[in-house]
């Protein structure tokens with residue numbers, strides 16, 4: 455099937471320019487085409503259908519694509535789609551950087567050329583792309599070099615902030631929040647840290663260290679404290695049997711629960727309850 459082939463001469467300011475930022479605010483529908491230059495696309499807002507080498511992607515804010523000259527792509531069904539399309543000519547780049555590593559080219563499968571940016575990453579890239587966009591409009595040699603330097607920064611910042619579409623890139627603080635939350639909802643059920651880390655694609659070792667560093671205790675230690683705290687609350691105010699209290703606090707063996715409780719609180723659960731529920735009737739206590 456024949457299609458459009460876009461030429462450098464039509465889109466770059468001069469034959470010295472290695473980079474040009476095509477702001478597509480909006481990006482209209484655009485038929486299938488290839489180029490003799492490459493593209494780095496960052497989607498800011500809206501949505502649309504991006505067809506890259508016959509593979510459809512529904513795109514929206516935070517999506518990042520590295521497109522090679524020979525790729526065929528098109529935009530369809532766009533809806534307020536806003537993106538910046540950074541056009542670049544690989545062989546015009548002069549700075550000695552690992553451009554191939556920074557801007558995955560023809561050697562990289564297109565699955566690895568599609569990434570996501572989170573909100574913090576987008577905010578930083580937004581400023582960087584704006585600066586690049588202004589610099590690319592100038593024609594003196596210094597600006598050419600500066601454009602390249604800014605482009606290099608864009609490439610590097612993308613490496614720092616992008617993440618695979620199916621796994622988040624969470625800051626330490628966000629990882630900690632996520633874990634603390636998961637522990638709270640795990641009081642009455644088993645919690646497996648390795649399982650949690652696999653599910654959220656986090657590094658278990660690093661997370662354990664971070665937890666210890668920030669809380670002064672181990673993950674299991676904290677979970678145990680949460681459970682004992684819940685147990686104390688139930689024993690002070692509730693009417694459940696010791697077995698029920700144990701189950702609600704994630705212990706399936708009530709004898710084991712009593713041992714653990716005794717060890718850390720200093721008294722058995724039953725005694726603890728009596729201490730706080732002095733006026734609990736013998737009737738109430740009879741079935742405990």
Ligand code: RM4
Pocket residue numbers: 460465476478481482484489493539
């Ligand atoms: C289009 C679209 C294409 C790009 C051209 C230069 O609007 O963004 O992908 O190749 O501009």
Ligand code: NI
Pocket residue numbers: 487488489493527
């Ligand atoms: Ni294109």
